[in-house]
Amino acid sequence: MTDDSRVKVGIIGSQFQGLCHVEAFRQVADVAQVVAIASPTPGHAQKLAKKYDIPRVFTDYKQMLAQDDIELVTITAPNYLHAQMTVDIANAGKHVLCEKPLCMTLEEADLMIDTCRQKGVLLLYAEELFFTPKYVKAKQMADEGAFGKVYQVKQCEKHFGPHADWFWDVQLSGGGALMDLGCHGIAFCYWFLDRPKIKSVYCHLATHVHTKKTKGEDDAICLIEFENGAVGVVENSWARRGGMEDRIEIYGEGGLTYADLHMGNALPTYSEYGYGYAVEKAPSTKGWTWPVFEEFWNYGFPQEMRHFCRCVRGKEEPISTGQDGRVVQQVLYAGYNSAGTGAKTLLPFKPQNVKKPIDLWLKK
Numbered sequence: 001m002t003d004d005s006r007v008k009v010g011i012i013g014s015q016f017q018g019l020c021h022v023e024a025f026r027q028v029a030d031v032a033q034v035v036a037i038a039s040p041t042p043g044h045a046q047k048l049a050k051k052y053d054i055p056r057v058f059t060d061y062k063q064m065l066a067q068d069d070i071e072l073v074t075i076t077a078p079n080y081l082h083a084q085m086t087v088d089i090a091n092a093g094k095h096v097l098c099e100k101p102l103c104m105t106l107e108e109a110d111l112m113i114d115t116c117r118q119k120g121v122l123l124l125y126a127e128e129l130f131f132t133p134k135y136v137k138a139k140q141m142a143d144e145g146a147f148g149k150v151y152q153v154k155q156c157e158k159h160f161g162p163h164a165d166w167f168w169d170v171q172l173s174g175g176g177a178l179m180d181l182g183c184h185g186i187a188f189c190y191w192f193l194d195r196p197k198i199k200s201v202y203c204h205l206a207t208h209v210h211t212k213k214t215k216g217e218d219d220a221i222c223l224i225e226f227e228n229g230a231v232g233v234v235e236n237s238w239a240r241r242g243g244m245e246d247r248i249e250i251y252g253e254g255g256l257t258y259a260d261l262h263m264g265n266a267l268p269t270y271s272e273y274g275y276g277y278a279v280e281k282a283p284s285t286k287g288w289t290w291p292v293f294e295e296f297w298n299y300g301f302p303q304e305m306r307h308f309c310r311c312v313r314g315k316e317e318p319i320s321t322g323q324d325g326r327v328v329q330q331v332l333y334a335g336y337n338s339a340g341t342g343a344k345t346l347l348p349f350k351p352q353n354v355k356k357p358i359d360l361w362l363k364k
Contacts, residue, residue: 156248
């Protein structure tokens with residue numbers, strides 16, 4: 001590809017996830033170029049733009065949408081803004097790449113999907129676990145019959161809490177650890193099993209540590225029952241000390257596999273003094289730590305962005321779309337409802353008069 005054929009990208013948001021997107025696109029510079037970044041937070045976008053040599057900075061994303069050369073816009077803003085931003089981007093005739101979770105409600109999901117379809121633009125759902133090398137290898141083996149009939153898929157993501165303050169405010173985020181991290185596990189189980197119909201969801205939520213910081217749950221266990229007989233197990237926490245944990249377990253009648261996203265890519269290290277950076281959300285670098293290498297690549301971010309850019313050019317069909325995000329949204333609703341009622345929630349499930357998923361738990 002020549003420079004002129006690279007997809008021109010604008011990014012909304014300049015905190016941690018915005019950084020992830022910028023770095024991922026930088027690693028696939030043969031197919032993409034970030035030409036603009038927008039953030040209302042004074043100084044944030046300017047700092048990121050200076051570090052990565054991004055030529056244009058905006059405090060209003062709508063001004064960025066007026067730039068004719070931008071083809072793809074990524075959303076890394078708080079959850080409650082996703083739907084309106086998607087509509088605005090689509091109306092500007094640009095493709096949309098929306099971070100997880102897709103939005104706050106099923107009505108918003110339908111609006112986003114319908115608007116992008118009507119405007120003839122892609123609605124891409126940023127789920128990097130579909131591209132994480134270890135997890136992709138596990139699925140390849142499963143598809144080749146390595147484990148026989150797969151009956152359980154487990155995904156676990158735990159740490160001591162998110163980077164940005166808005167995650168703790170359920171009015172902005174829509175929920176706690178399940179909303180933030182569970183969307184990964186839900187999507188992963190659904191994708192790994194080739195998107196079977198979902199039969200029921202059973203979920204337990206609790207706030208063990210951060211009761212003064214949030215109304216949201218900081219610990220979640222979710223069981224997803226699929227119509228093909230398989231079960232998805234999703235474990236999430238904002239209460240886990242010691243940094244990030246991200247792993248999967250796959251069980252079939254003829255075999256199994258485990259994958260730990262960080263431990264297999266880490267250098268066991270002891271330091272009395274500490275050092276610069278170990279791994280995402282590690283609280284300290286003193287004592288024993290497990291610094292990782294090629295972190296973004298091992299997460300799957302560059303592979304994800306390369307794929308999406310090729311989709312924009314019509315060279316590939318999207319692996320992860322707004323429809324996947326909608327399925328995740330429905331399971332999130334069912335999970336919060338299950339935690340509120342103490343019973344399984346059968347799908348399809350569409351709550352009435354609910355502004356955000358966590359309301360189904362908090363109200364009960």
